[in-house]
Amino acid sequence: MLWIPGPTEVRPEILAELARPTIGHRTPGMAELHERIDPPLNNAFGLGAGTTSQVAVHSTTGTGMMEASLRGAGERILSVVNGAFSKRFMQVAESLGKEVHVLEVAWGMGVLPEDLAAALENEGPFDAVTLVANETSTGVRTPLGPIGEVMRQHEDTHLLVDVVSYIAGMPVDFDTNGLDFAFAGVQKAFALPPGIAVFCASERYLERARSVSDRGFFLDPVRTLEGHINRKTPVTPAIPHYNALARQLEDIDAGVTLPEGERDKKGADAWRARFEKHERMRERTLSWASGHGLEPFPGEGFRSATVSCVSAGDLDIAGFVAGLKERGFEISNGYGDLKGRTFRIGHMGDHMESDLEVLLAAADSVISELSERAPA
Numbered sequence: 001m002l003w004i005p006g007p008t009e010v011r012p013e014i015l016a017e018l019a020r021p022t023i024g025h026r027t028p029g030m031a032e033l034h035e036r037i038d039p040p041l042n043n044a045f046g047l048g049a050g051t052t053s054q055v056a057v058h059s060t061t062g063t064g065m066m067e068a069s070l071r072g073a074g075e076r077i078l079s080v081v082n083g084a085f086s087k088r089f090m091q092v093a094e095s096l097g098k099e100v101h102v103l104e105v106a107w108g109m110g111v112l113p114e115d116l117a118a119a120l121e122n123e124g125p126f127d128a129v130t131l132v133a134n135e136t137s138t139g140v141r142t143p144l145g146p147i148g149e150v151m152r153q154h155e156d157t158h159l160l161v162d163v164v165s166y167i168a169g170m171p172v173d174f175d176t177n178g179l180d181f182a183f184a185g186v187q188k189a190f191a192l193p194p195g196i197a198v199f200c201a202s203e204r205y206l207e208r209a210r211s212v213s214d215r216g217f218f219l220d221p222v223r224t225l226e227g228h229i230n231r232k233t234p235v236t237p238a239i240p241h242y243n244a245l246a247r248q249l250e251d252i253d254a255g256v257t258l259p260e261g262e263r264d265k266k267g268a269d270a271w272r273a274r275f276e277k278h279e280r281m282r283e284r285t286l287s288w289a290s291g292h293g294l295e296p297f298p299g300e301g302f303r304s305a306t307v308s309c310v311s312a313g314d315l316d317i318a319g320f321v322a323g324l325k326e327r328g329f330e331i332s333n334g335y336g337d338l339k340g341r342t343f344r345i346g347h348m349g350d351h352m353e354s355d356l357e358v359l360l361a362a363a364d365s366v367i368s369e370l371s372e373r374a375p376a
């Protein structure tokens with residue numbers, strides 16, 4: 001069973017959606033799929049009635065959407081870098097020839113609003129800020145509310161946010177938090193197979209993006225979004241994945257994926273209950289770690305509800321990961337420089353708290369086996 005920080009386990013009902021007969025993408029059937037996807041996708045991004053922001057789907061990955069978001073942005077970019085994926089976002093900006101300024105933040109921490117404000121004031125003006133809301137490499141979640149407050153003081157600077165391992169596990173609240181562009185591959189907390197991405201753009205982002213020249217074709221955010229709205233995707237989309245997305249969004253919206261006893265919750269209430277489940281799973285994972293004398297890697301206030309990154313202390317991580325694998329559970333070693341120093345458990349998607357207990361019991365047995373084997 002996959003407990004890595006994505007991709008994560010996909011329910012059999014969802015896998016079955018991939019096996020539906022193929023339909024043409026210029027057909028009423030495809031338009032219907034779009035109609036099924038949009039309302040619950042609005043809920044995933046936390047859009048209220050009367051929003052002017054727009055959601056869409058693209059047949060690309062999280063990294064593809066990093067590039068798409070920047071293709072509609074201006075030239076001067078401030079990149080917040082606090083882990084491997086935010087560094088990638090910055091590198092994508094550089095690869096597009098943008099003028100990139102880096103706001104370096106210690107791995108394990110999220111950017112502090114006052115540091116962001118200082119960078120915007122002292123080094124600005126910027127056309128856009130790039131931010132990874134949930135650094136999958138470190139299990140760091142950056143609270144978006146205070147970031148949005150800072151951005152409100154800089155009306156001409158757009159906020160581009162990677163919500164890859166965040167959305168469907170924590171509340172995006174796109175408009176309330178002042179986001180201009182947010183995107184995700186679907187293989188993380190949506191619990192879908194990898195292959196497509198979802199995104200949301202504000203009206204003002206789109207307005208500016210339309211005036212940006214040389215946005216390319218496949219990753220042009222305006223062309224993609226307009227194609228979605230007009231039910232005429234510019235390219236042949238990954239249709240089986242649209243089927244899976246529609247079903248999973250409807251199921252989440254209908255409370256189907258919630259723990260028993262909560263399945264009467266619908267719409268925004270069902271999404272909130274999903275986020276609360278992930279919060280409880282984080283608490284449980286970290287209290288289990290603490291029981292073994294292990295500390296969370298992220299600082300207080302920055303601990304993700306979808307990925308727990310734990311400092312390993314004296315634990316032999318390679319042995320721990322291998323022992324779990326022998327028992328049928330996959331978790332991840334630390335990312336990049338954190339390999340051998342941390343391990344990560346992805347308690348995202350449709351995993352239940354009861355499943356987590358089974359994983360943690362297996363983890364207990366691996367740890368006691370390792371300590372028996374360790375030289376006295």
Ligand SMILES: Cc1ncc(COP(=O)(O)O)c(C=O)c1O
Binds near residue numbers: 006185
């Ligand atoms: C936060 C974050 N951003 C971006 C990516 C890259 O996504 P993809 O591999 O779908 O391009 C990942 C992948 O794990 C991620 O965790």
